[in-house]
Amino acid sequence: MENIKNLFTLKKPIPKVEIKEGFDEELRDQIRVTYYQSGYGASIKASGEPVTFGVGLRNLYNSFEDQCRKQLSEQQRLKQPYIEEQEKNKTELKKRDTAISIIEDQIKNTSHLVEEKKSDMINVRLNPEKYGIDADKRPKAQFYIGLLLLLPITIYLFVFYISASYSSFFKDFETASLTAAIFDANAFSKALSDGMLEAIFVGTIPFVFMGLGYLVHMFHKIKGWQATMKLVTLFILTFLFDVILAYLIEKKIFTFNALVGQEFTPYDAVQSVNFWGIIFAGFVVYVIWGLVFDFIMKEHENVDKIRAFIRVRKDEIKNLDASLEELKSKIDSIKQASIEFQGKISELQTKIDGFIFPVKEYLHYHYQYKEGWYQAINSELSFPLKQLEAIRNQCEGIEKEHLENLNLTEMDFQNLIFTTN
Amino acid sequence: MEKPKISIELKSHFLRLYQIALSDEDFDILEMRMLYEFAEERGVSKEQLNELLLSPSNYSSVPDSQETRVEYLYDLAVMIWADGKVTEDEYNTLKKYCKKFDFLEDNIVPLTDFLLENAKINTSKEEILKNLNT
Numbered sequence: 001m002e003n004i005k006n007l008f009t010l011k012k013p014i015p016k017v018e019i020k021e022g023f024d025e026e027l028r029d030q031i032r033v034t035y036y037q038s039g040y041g042a043s044i045k046a047s048g049e050p051v052t053f054g055v056g057l058r059n060l061y062n063s064f065e066d067q068c069r070k071q072l073s074e075q076q077r078l079k080q081p082y083i084e085e086q087e088k089n090k091t092e093l094k095k096r097d098t099a100i101s102i103i104e105d106q107i108k109n110t111s112h113l114v115e116e117k118k119s120d121m122i123n124v125r126l127n128p129e130k131y132g133i134d135a136d137k138r139p140k141a142q143f144y145i146g147l148l149l150l151l152p153i154t155i156y157l158f159v160f161y162i163s164a165s166y167s168s169f170f171k172d173f174e175t176a177s178l179t180a181a182i183f184d185a186n187a188f189s190k191a192l193s194d195g196m197l198e199a200i201f202v203g204t205i206p207f208v209f210m211g212l213g214y215l216v217h218m219f220h221k222i223k224g225w226q227a228t229m230k231l232v233t234l235f236i237l238t239f240l241f242d243v244i245l246a247y248l249i250e251k252k253i254f255t256f257n258a259l260v261g262q263e264f265t266p267y268d269a270v271q272s273v274n275f276w277g278i279i280f281a282g283f284v285v286y287v288i289w290g291l292v293f294d295f296i297m298k299e300h301e302n303v304d305k306i307r308a309f310i311r312v313r314k315d316e317i318k319n320l321d322a323s324l325e326e327l328k329s330k331i332d333s334i335k336q337a338s339i340e341f342q343g344k345i346s347e348l349q350t351k352i353d354g355f356i357f358p359v360k361e362y363l364h365y366h367y368q369y370k371e372g373w374y375q376a377i378n379s380e381l382s383f384p385l386k387q388l389e390a391i392r393n394q395c396e397g398i399e400k401e402h403l404e405n406l407n408l409t410e411m412d413f414q415n416l417i418f419t420t421n
Numbered sequence: 422m423e424k425p426k427i428s429i430e431l432k433s434h435f436l437r438l439y440q441i442a443l444s445d446e447d448f449d450i451l452e453m454r455m456l457y458e459f460a461e462e463r464g465v466s467k468e469q470l471n472e473l474l475l476s477p478s479n480y481s482s483v484p485d486s487q488e489t490r491v492e493y494l495y496d497l498a499v500m501i502w503a504d505g506k507v508t509e510d511e512y513n514t515l516k517k518y519c520k521k522f523d524f525l526e527d528n529i530v531p532l533t534d535f536l537l538e539n540a541k542i543n544t545s546k547e548e549i550l551k552n553l554n555t
Contacts, residue, residue, distance in 0.1 A: 004552045007532045010487055011523045092477065095443055098453040099474050334475070 039372025146296030168248035
């Protein structure tokens with residue numbers, strides 16, 4: 001336990017060097033009296049003569065300044081506030097420097113991030129897998145090839161279903177030629193001449209198939225047995241629809257050719273080449289259309305994925321740029337502040353290096369000397385009053401001039417600082 | 422090892438320590454940054470640190486009483502252990518504070534080790550301070 005306690009032992013505090021104020025005060029008082037006496041004595045000797053007074057004042061100033069320069073500890077005392085102020089400024093400067101180095105690092109990191117994002121934008125096209133995008137390297141080309149195939153197939157489906165639905169639902173085989181039983185080149189115009197509703201019916205039927213194809217694509221995207229079931233149902237439905245169309249056409253042709261008493265049966269339909277022709281020309285092409293459609297939708301999504309990736313990166317870069325700007329302006333203002341602190345520090349340094357002239361103290365002694373001088377004029381000189389008055393006035397002028405020369409007339413500060421020794 | 426929770430009190434202790442470091446000529450900018458990151462990692466908010474970093478210095482000095490000094494240092498040791506490891510930088514920082522807090526030169530390393538060992542096994546602060554008074 002004793003060992004642990006010893007661990008916490010503090011160093012013995014170093015006794016501070018105290019400036020002996022008491023002693024100083026005594027000394028000061030002594031000096032003050034000395035100045036008074038010296039003024040008094042000199043005045044008697046010179047009979048209060050103003051020019052001598054001027055010389056005396058100059059001597060006083062010089063000896064006081066000399067004395068101050070020699071008193072190093074006194075100088076140290078006077079400089080203490082400046083040293084403390086400088087210390088404070090140095091701390092502030094260090095803080096700013098730390099902040100600058102932290103922000104500079106942040107700027108570096110942010111710029112690096114921006115560069116990274118920019119290269120991501122370029123590389124994502126070449127190497128989408130790297131960025132977790134499951135896409136072909138050239139989705140665009142494949143998309144356009146798919147689109148090129150899809151367009152004619154779509155037109156084909158339109159033509160086929162318009163004509164097939166017209167043939168099965170509206171065509172009158174008694175008047176029309178049999179050769180055009182399945183495919184009727186004039187199906188739409190005929191439907192139009194039959195009536196608006198008929199034209200709309202045959203014109204919109206292909207969209208039902210496209211809609212089915214679109215649904216196939218959508219269900220394809222969803223995983224799970226329910227989606228698969230729906231998919232299979234859709235295909236069966238479409239197939240059945242085609243079968244019905246083919247059956248209706250086949251029935252019409254059969255009825256047209258039928259002898260009396262002959263009945264059209266599904267068996268007849270299955271045996272007919274026309275029946276299968278209609279199914280294949282319709283359903284199989286429809287399946288192909290669905291597959292191509294599915295394919296180009298996927299490619300389009302791939303293009304979209306890459307575009308979205310790039311868009312996100314662009315937004316990110318924009319945000320990073322904004323924060324970069326902010327950091328830069330921040331660092332500028334901190335640098336500005338840091339320069340100010342540096343200025344203050346060096347300004348204080350010149351003060352610390354320089355010599356501090358205690359103006360107040362000097363004036364105190366100066367007036368003591370002056371008081372001594374005037375007292376001597378008043379009590380020791382036996383001149384007429386008028387002459388004494390004249391001497392005093394002249395002395396006053398000399399004293400004023402002296403202080404003006406030293407630039408000490410309007411004293412609102414305690415110390416005067418000479419920046420060089 | 423389970424991370425000890427860093428209380429608000431601990432964080433404010435750290436801020437005071439950081440302030441002391443800032444007003445010390447011995448700490449250079451790099452060390453200051455290290456401290457900064459060290460605090461940030463342990464959840465002292467960036468705003469608080471920024472405020473400290475850019476505010477005019479409110480003079481903070483080494484605490485007077487021996488007890489408070491030990492308390493501060495122990496708090497720092499606890500913070501150092503917060504991530505379950507002691508890096509060399511962290512060790513040196515603690516050493517530096519021990520030195521700055523005027524502990525005997527010969528005791529700096531053993532004191533640093535003592536504080537870290539106790540912080541590791543979660544000795545309570547009261548327990549540590551008891552050593553002073555016995």
